[in-house]
Amino acid sequence: MESLIFVVTENPKFFFKLNKGLLKYKIRFKILNLGERIPNIKSIILTTKEELKSLGEFNQNKSLVIPYEKDNGFKEYILNVLTAYKLGDLNFKSLAFSIDPGTKRFGLCVFVNDYFLNSHTVFNKGDLINKLTLYLKAINIYKEKGEEIKYNFKIGRGMGVLSTTKAILKGIFSLFDQLENVDIFLVDESKSSKIQIYDNGKRFPKHEASALILALRKGIKVEQENYIEKINKIKKKQIGREDFLQQKQEIIYLNKNKTDFEDLFRQIISADISISDSIRFIIQHSKQVSQIS
Incomplete structure (x- = not known):
């Protein structure tokens, strides 16, 4: 049930914390450049709320976008990423x-x-x-x-x-x-x-x-x-x-x-x-x- 994860961000603090959090749960991911076209496959896209508008084209029926918002807390964010990764949705x-x-x-x-x-x-x-x-x-x-x-x-x-x-x-x-x-x-x-x-x-x-x-x-x-x-x-x-x-x-x-x-x-x-x-x-x-x- 595990999904492929794409990390799309130019925010170094977010990437550092995200990398650490994903490693903790042994979740592999692929890095894409901001604006780069997302592969047309079932996937999870991790980015920040501020960078949502700059995402490249992607199939909304196949890709689940989980934007990070500072006010919601990073520990909570990682748990939701883990949920989507293991179960396929939120x-x-x-x-x-x-x-x-x-x-x-x-x-x-x-x-x-x-x-x-x-x-x-x-x-x-x-x-x-x-x-x-x-x-x-x-x-x-x-x-x-x-x-x-x-x-x-x-x-x-x-x-x-x-x-x-x-x-x-x-x-x-x-x-x-x-x-x-x-x-x-x-x-x-x-x-x-x-x-x-x-x-x-x-x-x-x-x-x-x-x-x-x-x-x-x-x-x-x-x-x-x-x-x-x-x-x-x-x-x-x-x-x-x-x-x-x-x-x-x-x-x-x-x-x-x-x-x-x-x-x-x-x-x-x-x-x-x-x-x-x-x-x-x-x-x-x-x-x-x-x-x-």
Whole structure:
């Protein structure tokens, strides 16, 4: 799904920051002179708002232009470039986060339109909320006026980190208080840290891998009015056990069939398969394995 990128600018500061940002995400690009004709192929054109009028001819049906405006912030700009690069456009329908709370580190995975976009390891709740705020600001720059976006959270609810989960929820409810279409789920973390994931021979960061696995599970829906009550019930083991039992076979499948999952994982982080399709894949194959055994 990745698109070819053309950088068209004579602004040295913009180019320096853009080059650094694209290198961070290992995004290759080609430099074109301002005014040079853009090749008639599917592509993304990166330039500044001031240089838009000086762009060469290009096919508007094949090329997506993403102009940089100083007032919008460069970090937000790069995230939108990453989104367009991986998904092919900036037509936002949903923004989802899966969070693995830890005692010292948190794992965070970000999904746009049901496809994996990015992941982070953060070190405290404040850093986590800042990351969420950054993505929220980035998506608001290019979304159409009046366009409805669905927001989804899946947050780990391990017994040892419930107080941390509670603090995260408080921050999320404050951040997303004015938004509609927000669904939040507390997800069983059982065995999520036991699954090691490798991408091209390199181990994916532990907490980010756990966050990705949480994105593939169901959970208990909570709202601002009842999240404290439901967390207390989880502590007392009055709710939550049924989630684990329902997904037990899928958890066993992922632990025993690491080769299958690593292949699926590579497709997920390359945005070649959606999270919904990944969940269906896991359910289907875990049932097949169960029937065989």
